[in-house]
Structure formats: structure tokens, C-alpha cells
Amino acid sequence: MSPEFVVFVIFAIAALAGAITLVGARNPVYSAMGLLLTMFSMAVFYVLNDAHFVAAVQVIIYAGAVMTLFLFVIMLIGVDKNEDREEQIPFQRPIVAVLSGGLVLLIVLAGSQAWTVGTGGGTPPGTIENISDQLFGTWMLAFQATIFLLTIAAVGTLALARYESKVLGPDEGDVDVGQSPLRGESSDVEVDQSPLRGESSDVEVDQSPLRGESSDVEVDQSPLRGESTAGEAGGRGESS
Amino acid sequence: MTVTVAWYMILAAVLFVIGGAGLLLRRNALVMFMSIELMLNSVNLSFVAAGRALGNLDGQLAVLFVMVVAAAEVTVGLAIIVMVFRKRATASVDELSGMRG
Numbered sequence: 001m002s003p004e005f006v007v008f009v010i011f012a013i014a015a016l017a018g019a020i021t022l023v024g025a026r027n028p029v030y031s032a033m034g035l036l037l038t039m040f041s042m043a044v045f046y047v048l049n050d051a052h053f054v055a056a057v058q059v060i061i062y063a064g065a066v067m068t069l070f071l072f073v074i075m076l077i078g079v080d081k082n083e084d085r086e087e088q089i090p091f092q093r094p095i096v097a098v099l100s101g102g103l104v105l106l107i108v109l110a111g112s113q114a115w116t117v118g119t120g121g122g123t124p125p126g127t128i129e130n131i132s133d134q135l136f137g138t139w140m141l142a143f144q145a146t147i148f149l150l151t152i153a154a155v156g157t158l159a160l161a162r163y164e165s166k167v168l169g170p171d172e173g174d175v176d177v178g179q180s181p182l183r184g185e186s187s188d189v190e191v192d193q194s195p196l197r198g199e200s201s202d203v204e205v206d207q208s209p210l211r212g213e214s215s216d217v218e219v220d221q222s223p224l225r226g227e228s229t230a231g232e233a234g235g236r237g238e239s240s
Numbered sequence: 241m242t243v244t245v246a247w248y249m250i251l252a253a254v255l256f257v258i259g260g261a262g263l264l265l266r267r268n269a270l271v272m273f274m275s276i277e278l279m280l281n282s283v284n285l286s287f288v289a290a291g292r293a294l295g296n297l298d299g300q301l302a303v304l305f306v307m308v309v310a311a312a313e314v315t316v317g318l319a320i321i322v323m324v325f326r327k328r329a330t331a332s333v334d335e336l337s338g339m340r341g
Binding site for chain 2: 001002004005008012015016019020022023028031032035038039042045046048049050051053054057058061062065066069070073074076077092093096097100101103104107108111112124126130131134135139142146149150152153154156157160161163
């Protein structure tokens with residue numbers, strides 16, 4: 001009974017309990033807490049394996065940043081307690097159980113053939129110095145590729161946050177799609193609408209910077225020129 | 241009783257399978273995402289344990305890169321979930337059948 005064995009057993013139980021909580025809990029906040037417990041247990045395992053820097057990164061990035069992001073999103077979109085657990089596919093739960101048990105057996109069988117190989121023993125400890133020697137030496141190219149990956153992810157997240165979809169979801173998407181053909185197609189509607197816009201032009205000018213669409217600005221400017229050409233100018237602005 | 245690398249491998253396999261079962265059984269997109277994170281974490285554990293057994297640091301470096309990719313994936317995925325929620329007011333993946341053929 002070495003101390004490592006005691007620590008391993010305690011935190012293995014904690015990790016498994018966290019994982020089962022993650023899968024089984026009805027409330028997504030409890031699922032997040034279960035994942036948090038598993039991640040802290042992982043950090044303990046990393047320390048047991050002399051991976052000190054990875055353990056610190058695990059606590060800071062995963063348990064700190066990623067889980068905070070998850071909790072923010074859970075709170076943002078609301079806690080959905082009454083999740084529908086009726087399975088659409090017949091026999092899905094038995095299939096999952098059989099496949100899961102089979103996968104565990106397969107991994108253990110395959111691993112029992114292979115993971116006894118290796119020298120073992122004299123591992124360099126995963127301190128910051130040793131990690132950085134490898135990371136900025138051998139793996140420099142991969143490290144710089146992660147710069148592009150993170151930049152693309154940040155830009156993509158910003159684009160998704162500002163993107164007003166006309167494809168996804170007919171529920172509210174029809175409102176946006178329904179407004180735009182009225183401006184471009186029939187000139188009668190435009191002439192009828194143009195005095196109304198001329199009256200309330202102040203409101204639309206105030207709204208246009210919030211949307212950030214360039215076409216809205218042109219449509220808003222068009223009633224200022226005249227009533228008859230307003231529809232055409234707006235139509236060009238939409239089509240171009 | 242000493243802890244060999246096989247213990248870590250078995251623990252990682254069990255955690256991976258629990259994460260995979262959560263991915264298959266749950267409907268909430270956020271919980272499915274967290275299951276994916278659990279699977280990534282279990283693979284990280286196997287990397288670190290194998291790195292100690294083989295006596296080099298490559299396992300830990302692989303773990304660092306997996307963490308970077310997972311962080312990027314989480315930001316984009318959560319942005320997609322929030323955007324879907326703004327359109328559909330649900331986080332259940334069964335509701336999202338817009339691309340059904």
C-alpha cells in the first residue's frame with residue numbers, strides 16, 4: 001500500500017463519480033460540477049505522473065476557463081431540467097451498454113498486449129523548463145500552428161456572434177427574409193412606403209449603426225432624395 | 241501495491257466510455273459537449289501515463305496541444321449552441337432537424 005496507490009484509489013473514485021454525475025444528472029449545472037470534479041482528479045493524476053506543468057495547466061485552463069465558459073452558457077440559455085429522455089431510436093440504451101462494455105474490454109485487451117513495453121523509470125519530470133525545451137525546440141512548428149488555430153477560432157466565434165442567419169431556423173428567419181423582398185421587388189410598395197419612411201427617418205438612421213449593414217444605410221438615405229426614385233435606389237442598393 | 245501504467249490506462253478507458261455513453265444518451269447539446277470534454281480528458285490521462293511508462297516527455301506535449309485544440313473547439317461550439325438557441329429557443333439536439341433529408 002504505497003501512498004501513490006491510496007491517492008490513486010481515492011481520486012479514481014472521485015473521477016468516476018464525477019463522470020457518472022456528468023452523464024446522469026438532470027440539471028446541466030450538476031453535470032458541469034461533475035466534470036469539474038473529474039478535471040481536478042485528472043490534475044491529481046498528472047501530479048502523480050510527474051507532469052506538474054500539465055497539472056497546473058489543467059487546473060487553470062480546463063477547470064478555470066473552460067468550465068467557467070460552460071457555466072456562463074448554461075446560465076445564459078437557461079437550465080433545461082425537463083429534458084426529453086425518450087429514445088427515438090429503438091433499443092438505443094441496450095446498444096449503448098453493449099458497445100460501451102465492448103469498448104472497455106477491447107481497450108483493456110489491446111492495452112494488455114502493448115503497454116508493458118517501454119523502458120520506464122527515468123522520466124524527466126514535466127517541469128516548465130523541460131516542457132519548454134521540447135515545446136520551443138522540437139515542436140515549434142506545431143506550436144506556431146496553434147497560433148493560427150486560436151486566431152481562427154476567435155474570429156470565427158466573433159463572426160458567429162454577429163452573424164444573423166437567414167438559413168438556420170425558419171422561425172425567426174422568416175422575418176428577416178420577408179422584409180427584404182418588399183424593398184427590392186415591387187416599386188408600388190416602395191412608393192407607398194416611402195412617405196412613411198421619410199417621416200420616421202430619424203428612427204431609422206438611429207437604428208442603422210446598430211445593425212451594421214451597409215445596405216440599410218443606403219435604403220435609409222434614399223427617401224431623402226425623392227419619392228419616385230426611392231424604390232429604385234433602394235433596389236440597387238439591395239441587389240448590389 | 242504499486243500503481244502501474246495499466247491502472248491509469250484502465251481508468252482512462254472507463255472514463256472515455258462513460259463520456260461516449262453520455263454523448264450517445266443525452267439530448268442536451270451542452271451536456272453532449274461536456275461529454276466530449278470528458279473523452280478528451282481521459283485520452284490526456286492515457287497520454288501522460290504512457291509518457292511516464294515510456295520515459296519521455298512527448299505525452300505531456302501532446303496533452304498541451306490537445307488542450308489548445310479543445311479550448312478552440314469549445315469556444316466555437318458554444319458560440320454555435322448560443323446562436324442555435326437564439327433562433328430556436330432550445331438546446332435539445334432532437335429539435336434541430338432542419339437538415340433532415
